[in-house]
Amino acid sequence: xxxxxxxxxxxxxxxxxxxKNYAEHVKELGxxxxxxxxxxxxxxxxxxxxxxxIPIPAHGxxxxxxxxxxxxxxxxxxxxxxxxxPAHIAGLTLGLDLTLRDVQSDLKxxxxxxxxxxxxxxxxxxxxxxxxxxxxxxxxxxxxxxxNGTVRQTGNTGEMMFSIPDLINYLSGIWELKEGDLIYTxxxxxxxxxxxxxxxxxxxxxLGMFEWTLA
Numbered sequence: 640x641x642x643x644x645x646x647x648x649x650x651x652x653x654x655x656x657x658x659k660n661y662a663e664h665v666k667e668l669g670x671x672x673x674x675x676x677x678x679x680x681x682x683x684x685x686x687x688x689x690x691x692x693i694p695i696p697a698h699g700x701x702x703x704x705x706x707x708x709x710x711x712x713x714x715x716x717x718x719x720x721x722x723x724x725p726a727h728i729a730g731l732t733l734g735l736d737l738t739l740r741d742v743q744s745d746l747k748x749x750x751x752x753x754x755x756x757x758x759x760x761x762x763x764x765x766x767x768x769x770x771x772x773x774x775x776x777x778x779x780x781x782x783x784x785x786x787n788g789t790v791r792q793t794g795n796t797g798e799m800m801f802s803i804p805d806l807i808n809y810l811s812g813i814w815e816l817k818e819g820d821l822i823y824t825x826x827x828x829x830x831x832x833x834x835x836x837x838x839x840x841x842x843x844x845x846l847g848m849f850e851w852t853l854a
Contacts, residue, residue, distance in 0.1 A: 660825025
């Protein structure tokens with residue numbers, strides 16, 4: 640998928656996702672808060688541009704929305720310090736980490752990896768990118784998720800347990816981050832079910848409004 644920043648086109652590469660990065664979401668799922676970022680990945684086939692229909696996968700029964708701020712890496716780097724992290728950001732937007740909750744719960748009980756509950760095709764709808772400027776406060780981006788017009792989730796990046804610079808520092812200590820890498824930074828409380836015909840809208844005063852329909 641090609642990501643348009645207006646003056647620059649970047650091809651999406653890896654998708655890094657962060658689990659349990661908001662304290663209230665940790666409470667609603669249960670279990671302890673992680674002592675370091677909880678990382679999983681999705682393939683580029685998970686991406687869905689705004690306005691497109693999202694097919695509901697057939698290998699699970701309980702599809703949940705998880706609204707997130709998403710960071711696009713524009714400059715490669717390894718062992719990036721928190722202070723240097725903003726210089727590696729090309730853009731920001733909102734996205735959904737769609738999750739088959741029943742499949743995930745079963746996998747957790749067995750101690751198996753989560754991929755089939757998180758990394759299936761069309762599981763990472765992605766809004767249009769806003770080019771990053773350092774005047775944009777990474778620790779104060781408010782956003783919400785509505786389903787059929789009803790607010791389900793509200794969040795602010797200031798509530799993250801691991802900030803965006805923290806995440807870039809942590810991830811780049813393990814992988815060399817590349818231009819086109821995306822970081823889904825975690826979801827606030829309020830995750831819930833989706834069904835065929837539902838309309839999901841993500842909105843942020845700073846990043847825009849994006850919508851998808853479930854099929």
